[in-house]
Amino acid sequence: xxxxxxxxxxxxxxxxxxxxxxxxxxxxxxxxxxxxxxxxxxxxxxxxxxxxxxxxxxxxxxxxxxxxxxxxxxxxxxxxxxxxxxxxxxxxxxxxxxxxxxxxxxxxxxxxxxxxxxxxxxxxxxxxxxxxxxxxxxxxxxxxxxxxxxxxxxxxxxxxxxxxxxxxxxxxxxxxxxxxxxxxxxxxxxxxxxxxxxxxxxxxxxxxxxxxxxxxxxxxxxxxxxxxxxxxxxxxxxxxxxxxxxxxxxxxxxxxxxxxxxxxxxxxxxxxxxxxxxxxxxxxxxxxxxxxxxxxxxxxxxxxxxxxxxxxxxxxxxxxxxxxxxxxxxxxxxxxxxxxxxxxxxxxxxxxxxxxxxxxxxxxxxxxxxxxxxxxxxxxxxxxxxxxxxxxxxxxxxxxxxxxxxxxxxxxxxxxxxxxxxxxxxxxxxxxxxxxxxxxxxxxxxxxxxxxxxxxxxxxxxxxxxxxxxxxxxxxxxxxxxxxxxxxxxxxxxxxxxxxxxxxxxxxxxxxxxxxxxxxxxxxxxxxxxxxxxxxxxxxxxxxxxxxxxxxxxxxxxxxxxxxxxxxxxxxxxxxxxxxxxxxxxxxxxxxxxxxxxxxxxxxxxxxxxxxxxxxxxxxxxxxxxxxxxxxxxxxxxxxxxxxxxxxxxxxxxxxxx
RNA sequence: GCCCUCGUAGCUCAGCUGGAUAGAGCAGCCGACUUCUAAUCGGCAGGUCGCAGGUUCGAAUCCUGCCGGGGGUACCA
Numbered sequence: 001x002x003x004x005x006x007x008x009x010x011x012x013x014x015x016x017x018x019x020x021x022x023x024x025x026x027x028x029x030x031x032x033x034x035x036x037x038x039x040x041x042x043x044x045x046x047x048x049x050x051x052x053x054x055x056x057x058x059x060x061x062x063x064x065x066x067x068x069x070x071x072x073x074x075x076x077x078x079x080x081x082x083x084x085x086x087x088x089x090x091x092x093x094x095x096x097x098x099x100x101x102x103x104x105x106x107x108x109x110x111x112x113x114x115x116x117x118x119x120x121x122x123x124x125x126x127x128x129x130x131x132x133x134x135x136x137x138x139x140x141x142x143x144x145x146x147x148x149x150x151x152x153x154x155x156x157x158x159x160x161x162x163x164x165x166x167x168x169x170x171x172x173x174x175x176x177x178x179x180x181x182x183x184x185x186x187x188x189x190x191x192x193x194x195x196x197x198x199x200x201x202x203x204x205x206x207x208x209x210x211x212x213x214x215x216x217x218x219x220x221x222x223x224x225x226x227x228x229x230x231x232x233x234x235x236x237x238x239x240x241x242x243x244x245x246x247x248x249x250x251x252x253x254x255x256x257x258x259x260x261x262x263x264x265x266x267x268x269x270x271x272x273x274x275x276x277x278x279x280x281x282x283x284x285x286x287x288x289x290x291x292x293x294x295x296x297x298x299x300x301x302x303x304x305x306x307x308x309x310x311x312x313x314x315x316x317x318x319x320x321x322x323x324x325x326x327x328x329x330x331x332x333x334x335x336x337x338x339x340x341x342x343x344x345x346x347x348x349x350x351x352x353x354x355x356x357x358x359x360x361x362x363x364x365x366x367x368x369x370x371x372x373x374x375x376x377x378x379x380x381x382x383x384x385x386x387x388x389x390x391x392x393x394x395x396x397x398x399x400x401x402x403x404x405x406x407x408x409x410x411x412x413x414x415x416x417x418x419x420x421x422x423x424x425x426x427x428x429x430x431x432x433x434x435x436x437x438x439x440x441x442x443x444x445x446x447x448x449x450x451x452x453x454x455x456x457x458x459x460x461x462x463x464x465x466x467x468x469x470x471x472x473x474x475x476x477x478x479x480x481x482x483x484x485x486x487x488x489x490x491x492x493x494x495x496x497x498x499x500x501x502x503x504x505x506x507x508x509x510x511x512x513x514x515x516x517x518x519x520x521x522x523x524x525x526x527x528x529x530x531x532x533x534x535x536x537x538x539x540x541x542x543x544x545x546x547x548x549x550x551x552x553x554x555x556x557x558x559x560x561x562x563x564x565x566x567x568x569x570x571x572x573x574x575x576x577x578x579x580x581x582x583x584x585x586x587x588x589x590x591x592x593x594x595x596x597x598x599x600x601x602x603x604x605x606x607x608x609x610x611x612x613x614x615x616x617x618x619x620x621x622x623x624x625x626x627x628x629x630x631x632x633x634x635x636x637x638x639x640x641x642x643x644x645x646x647x648x649x650x651x652x653x654x655x656x657x658x
Numbered sequence: 659g660c661c662c663u664c665g666u667a668g669c670u671c672a673g674c675u676g677g678a679u680a681g682a683g684c685a686g687c688c689g690a691c692u693u694c695u696a697a698u699c700g701g702c703a704g705g706u707c708g709c710a711g712g713u714u715c716g717a718a719u720c721c722u723g724c725c726g727g728g729g730g731u732a733c734c735a
Contacts (some may be wrong), residue, residue, distance in 0.1 A: 014705095027675085084678085084715070193702080364731085367732070367733050384733065416663075419663085420662080421735085423662090445728090445729095520663080526670075529683090534682095534683080534684080536672095536682075547695060551695095615698085615699085620694060657695085658695085
């Protein structure tokens with residue numbers, strides 16, 4: 001039951017009798033909202049003001065007319081018309097009680113499955129399988145997983161697909177490393193560790209070569225920047241105010257750029273030093289002086305179906321997949337398909353051919369390009385050396401998905417820096433004929449450290465994902481243990497229970513921190529806040545769940561009988577909780593509408609707050625009357641179930657005790 | 659240069675298809691455990707919504723300009 005939707009349907013006929021355009025009616029119905037302030041009722045309709053203007057009548061008269069015409073008696077108390085024409089709506093307690101009873105007896109908590117189910121392909125996570133996953137992968141993985149779960153729960157058909165990077169330069173590196181330095185004994189006993197060692201070794205040497213090559217250029221640019229600063233400083237002394245101001249701005253800008261360049265140079269020098277200061281590494285790098293080119297050559301051979309490299313790739317890939325699978329199973333993230341880049345390899349040439357044939361792609365400066373209206377640069381689908389790019393793969397992927405699943409929508413959960421790429425990709429796909437499918441870039445911001453820069457370790461490395469998970473869990477263990485040790489009646493949890501709870505609380509906290517932010521902006525990662533016991537955290541919700549469960553454990557309540565009982569609302573703190581429980585459907589609808597899970601987290605937080613207030617003022621097991629006790633038990637049960645269901649749509653678990 | 663994006667309380671963030679006195683959490687201050695888990699609850703204080711114009715009954719929200727941060731910008735993904 002979606003209360004807001006119900007209200008809209010009640011008002012629709014009355015509005016339709018005043019406005020002939022159905023689209024306009026729907027637009028006006030959107031102006032029914034949850035009331036901002038409880039004193040204005042539970043919901044408010046704000047459509048009388050704009051409507052009054054259109055009809056040339058006083059908004060208050062229009063409001064009165066609509067309220068009289070709409071059939072509302074069973075649902076709300078007689079509406080009040082306030083201020084310039086706000087219609088304040090207060091749900092009848094009997095109606096609320098009946099709706100709650102329906103939710104209580106329903107497996108789905110009264111959430112209707114979509115009347116018109118759609119088919120969604122959700123593309124998320126997409127790591128490079130040869131590299132260890134890092135903090136940058138958490139958002140795509142967690143947001144994508146949550147959207148897939150939510151859409152599925154709402155009755156849609158969801159195909160989750162992990163577009164793995166399993167065909168790129170990283171494999172050239174591993175192949176090169178394997179050919180020269182593999183420790184066969186290690187590879188036989190622990191292939192994942194050995195491949196990872198080889199990847200790290202080769203990438204270090206390649207970075208050394210690349211750094212050596214780009215260092216002079218970077219230093220030249222820094223010198224040029226310094227010179228520019230000096231020039232602009234001279235200009236800034238100009239008597240002409242406009243000139244001087246502009247020059248001052250330029251100085252500031254240049255100084256910042258110079259700082260960035262200096263950082264870049266320091267980083268390059270660090271990579272060079274890392275090799276040169278290591279006796280064995282510097283020996284290796286001398287023996288493999290052109291390792292960077294050699295790696296690219298190995299990659300090219302793989303792509304050209306070289307038998308040896310292909311065999312090695314086939315041998316390595318399962319091990320690499322095992323490695324990332326470990327992370328997924330720990331995060332409880334699953335995919336229906338994992339069609340990586342390699343899956344589309346033999347379809348790429350045909351994509352380019354077809355686009356050329358249809359006149360969509362053409363040669364320009366040696367590359368095959370798709371020129372698109374509104375874009376400065378074309379989308380390149382084939383490089384001048386004949387190689388294909390990720391644009392090509394992405395186009396082939398769209399074609400494959402459309403042919404295979406005929407989805408209504410494809411969602412790409414990828415960070416916002418790739419907006420341009422997706423804008424072009426979607427434009428090209430539409431030109432190519434896929435113009436009825438909804439293509440959405442579900443963009444998200446960067447995870448920042450406390451310094452306001454992308455989250456890195458103290459030494460400046462990217463943060464490994466597994467380490468991050470371990471850290472979250474071990475912090476949770478600390479909190480769980482401290483709390484249990486402080487229990488007045490002595491510790492109640494075994495060390496195994498503590499570990500299990502920590503896993504659920506730690507990983508839940510990590511996911512929740514991510515999902516509770518509006519995904520489009522960067523957010524600051526704060527390990528302490530993430531697991532804070534209070535505030536908008538998963539812990540707070542998990543705790544309230546555990547509390548409800550403990551009421552039932554203590555009371556020995558038979559839930560099945562209980563759920564099908566009429567509710568009697570008596571205490572003032574029961575009503576806000578009741579209304580909040582009924583709003584689960586609205587939160588899900590919001591999340592579905594713009595693919596933003598933070599609507600759901602915000603809802604769960606509000607629900608939990610309402611519950612704690614209720615809990616404070618309304619004894620459950622010791623309620624005054626049997627009817628009240630039953631009502632409160634049902635409210636508690638519904639809260640726990642809603643929290644559990646809501647968290648599960650975020651990919652977060654609950655525990656019975658904590 | 660061009661394009662995208664952000665600027666809301668000391669801090670972290672909601673709110674942005676225009677609607678009533680701008681919300682929450684944290685931090686701060688005050689109060690509440692003989693009580694179903696105090697990992698909690700109640701209260702106080704805290705904001706010219708970057709700045710300036712405009713649109714109108716009404717603007718944090720829409721438009722224009724400016725200031726400041728971030729990102730992207732032809733053969734990496």
